[in-house]
Amino acid sequence: MAQGSEPRRPDLADQVWGHLQPADQAWLARLAALAQTAAPQARVALVGGAVRDALLGRTPLDLDVVVDGASVQALAEATGWPLTFHPTYQNATLTLPDGRTADLVQARRETYPVLGANPQPWPGTLEDDLRRRDFGLNALALMVRPKAQPVLLDEVGGLEDLRLRQLRPLYAQSLHEDASRLVRGARLAARLDLQASPALLAQVPQALQLAPRTPRLWAELKLLLQEPRPGRAARCLHTWGAGTLLPGLDLLEALDLWQAEGAQVPWTIYAAVTLAASDHPAGLATRLNLGDRPAALLERARSDRPFAPASPERLLRRLLRPDAYAPLTGRDVVALGVPPGPAVGAALAHLSALRQAGQVCSAAEERAALQTYLGSRP
Template sequence: MQLPSSNGRPGPGGRGAAGAWGNLQPGDRAWLMGLAARAAPGARVALVGGAVRDALLGAAPLDLDVVVEGQDAGALAAASGLPHLIHPAFGNATVTLPDGRRADLVRARRESYPVPGQNPWPVPGTLADDLARRDFGLNALALEVGPGGPGALLEVPGGLADLEARTLRPLHPRSLHEDASRLVRAARLAARLDLSAHPELRRQVPAALAMAGRTPRLHAELRLLLHEPRPGRAARRLEGWGAGALLPAGALPRLEALDARQDAGLPVPPQIYAAALLSAAPDPAALAGRLGLGEKAAALLARALGDGPASPGSPEGVLRGLLRPRAYPALTGRDVLALGVPPGPAVGAALAHLAARRRSGEVRSPEEERAALAAYLCGADLGP
């Protein structure tokens, strides 16, 4: 397949290869030119995918993905002199840039899916093959780089038009059947960049849902959704596309409530979003395991649902306000001591009594707690 070149043809907003190149950070431009200078004769080096997309949209990309045609990517990474990690199975590499960011160097390849939902089977290919294997038209873009700077801006047919229209169009009729995680990735991109779903994407949604249980990578995409600037917006896109079942029932309003908090200028870390998602699951621990969330989100949820003290702006307080909007500051050990209970086990027993009354709904305010505590202390044996 021949890749059309947009040399002489402007990209979105009148920007072409030169415009995209100008939106890269100076250090990134220097690094890319250095790679091209070290490449073997006849090899091609190209910045690809989301980095080109974002540069054409006027943003400075943070994540760099580079495809190398005609040379082992690991060897080129080693020649760059920067710290790197080579992945021998595919001959790819991850390079640590001087500012600490990581960039991926990938050998151009073709892919096929012997078993839909499972990992694809890669074989070496051309730059055209590499773009054709990608998920959406506006991600199937490449900016060739030479020792002196940018070369041609390349696209899979329709890729630049998709970017102009800000639409997510799957490249293949079975794209979401082969990899259902692409549906979640589409929701993430749509929410972050204000993109619309192409009719072809909507047509493939049922196929993605049918394959979701057989696509392990979907869990990784859901985990990444929680790190989006507004996870609730991404979840709303899934709901609007008829794919809300990919999230636990009841998760959407909780994620959107946290988005609203951010819109009001109050930052919400991903850990709170993760705990809010778990709170809607029938088995939070099982969902945390599938998504690879570790133990922190589940522990935060347990604290928010517990009776321990939580300041209003703390993660526990924010989550408690979301999940238990009628919760109130419970009495503490200091309050119990102030009522004359001697330090020791009697304090713990009094607090346990109050916690049981809260869970049963018998007390609903600090005042009712004080009255219940006074009644408890009248009949309690506080020891010597």
């Protein structure tokens, strides 16, 4: 029997089951019954993050289910819920009645004919499917049985990793085959307060070598910028020796601090500061598939246009240019004596030119320059 295979730990199995929402318990039990009706030897297991989170005392929200010995497509269709079927991997994404999604995964093995590219799937067992995963604590499973208590499966020693709160790759070439696992690990470490195992740290140089030809790594970096605290995840990469993957660590951590103090910081600001810190922002934006919004936000923040105090532009400007001030607005110049109408635009254009030339550096200097400007007009 493999290390830790199918331990009889009813206490832990009950803990995982008890952290599931009642509706999720019901449809998982129904799914297991459907599978065994179709094929008596079929097995259905909740795997990965849901099991991990439940054992950490968190309510699982993302549900991944492995099906071994029965057709995923047939089971998905039997639920009667909206679904998308992915024939390459024989997986299905279900839309649950409450609007969440759940993935049904056909048990499989994987090989990597080309490093960094998508893996080649092969039919496999539930145990094979657990062994192909990224980290030990993500390879735990709860086998759901329609007429018996659920069983916790620990095929690779994930319970010990969870006790140590460590991220351990499952084999020596894990990050070499798929460098995106490095960034996924940083996201998990930041979110769940985990540590990198020596085995993970030993594989970082290989992951960095493969990074340029691993598209999924760049997709994971974009997801990192959308984490609750991206600066913490970036700090993990830096600590592990992979800080070159994402520039602007100090700026990202500063944004985390502002969030902790109550500021609303959308992910586009995090993305914008990575572009600001990059030597090749256009290339980075393309690799991360950021779209146009972060670059446009950065351009506005670097301009001398006025923005509301709580706006993303002002927040980003405050971070990138701590000495920046709020320039005078149209309302300000009217209050200082500029007559309404075209003269307002002319006065603002004059002040803008002075700012760009570095001749005014504060709102007080702008007011003085405006008085000089008004006094010089015929």
